[in-house]
Amino acid sequence: MSHRAALLVLVAATLGTYAFRAGLILLLADRSLPVAVERALQNVGPAVLAALTVNLAVGGDGGTSVDIDAIELASLAIAAIVGLRTKNLVFMLSAGMAALLVLTEIF
Amino acid sequence: METEGTLTRHSRVDRQAVTDAVPLLIPAVPFGFVLGLAMTESDMPLWAAWLSAPLVFAGAAQLTMVTIAGTASLWAIISAILVINSRHVMYSAALAPMFRAQPKWFRWVGSFMLIDQVFALAMLRSDREPDSFRRYYVTTMLLFAMTWNVAVPLGMVIGPIIPEQWRLDFAPVIMFAGLALFAIKRVPAGIAALVGGFVSLLAAGLSDRLGILVGAVCGVVAGAIAEQRITALKARVEADL
Structure with a gap:
């Protein structure tokens, strides 16, 4: 990739991302949304983050196959259980990574 | 104070x-x-x-x-x-x-x-x-x-x-899973997350990771519908009492 192309990508990514982040905060600064819409927006976090997690896990970048193996899936499940029990992301991460390493070693 | x-x-x-x-x-x-x-x-x-x-x-x-x-x-x-x-x-x-x-x-x-x-x-x-x-x-x-x-x-x-065997590449997946999990406080949010994740899985084959956006939008809509249904159900139960 040439330096010029890289600069173009960088500028577009920076401006585009900032526009996404700031757009509605700035636009809706002086007006309010209908109550039902504001309430629906409460679910943005869970919906978006779950979609992002799954997409990263299966590597959904337009590839042909869904790419997550049983060991990764099991590790993620163990991490989720620990996460639900402890409500702590560090414990959750440690448990998930440990499970992944141990299971990979065994199988 | x-x-x-x-x-x-x-x-x-x-x-x-x-x-x-x-x-x-x-x-x-x-x-x-x-x-x-x-x-x-x-x-x-x-x-x-x-x-x-x-x-x-x-x-x-x-x-x-x-x-x-x-x-x-x-x-x-x-x-x-x-x-x-x-x-x-x-x-x-x-x-x-x-x-x-x-x-x-x-x-x-x-x-x-x-x-x-x-x-x-x-x-x-x-x-x-x-x-x-x-x-x-x-x-x-x-x-x-x-x-x-x-x-x-x-x-x-x-x-x-x-070392590649440390599988650090899997850490972001667990991190985002945790963020999603901890963001669920109510039933409609749980439904939003389930639908968002599931649709994102179905749409994983789309190019440019479009599956994230498709899943997210479906999740938010599902959460809103769930919210509406639950509110209606509660109102009916209260009316019966």
Whole structure:
């Protein structure tokens, strides 16, 4: 990739991302949304983050196959259980990574 | 109350924000390492890849950018980044009510650092008074900016030495799973997450990671429908009593 192309990508990514982040905060600064819409927006976090997690896990970048193996899936499940029990992301991460390493070693 | 006010005016750092942020900051470190390593292996010039950390400040999009830089066309790279980051439009909408009571400068500056973690934490503290909310938000955003801008360059340096068997590439997946899990406080949110994740799985084959956006939108809509149904059900039960 040439330096010029890289600069173009960088500028577009920076401006585009900032526009996404700031757009509605700035636009809706002086007006309010209908109550039902504001309430629906409460679910943005869970919906978006779950979609992002799954997409990263299966590597959904337009590839042909869904790419997550049983060991990764099991590790993620163990991490989720620990996460639900402890409500702590560090414990959750440690448990998930440990499970992944141990299971990979065994199988 | 007055003494407490004077005290907090001196210390700009919000202790609660630090306590809340640390468990989310630690998983961001291996993510930064993975990204730093990918940058050194990328076809993209190192200076541009590195600058994306402070400027774009979005791990998933940055990782995709440096990974496909060698193979995809210029427009494919740009559109992939924009598709992945389009989820921030929804973050922006969700936080708009909290930003309404904030000064203008903060709307411009705060939104620059509206990353997944800052959003997740800010939503948890959305009932705070405007001044207190701002202090909380600024503390978290600065903590994440510092961590990210240390972890990514560090990953560029030490990334190549980290054994592949450590599977640091899986850390971001667990991190985002945790963010999603902890964001679920009510039944409709749980339904939103389930539908969002499931649709994203079905749509994983779409190009430019469009599956994220498709899943997210379906999740939010499903959550809203669930909310409506539950409210209607409750009203009926109350009417029967």
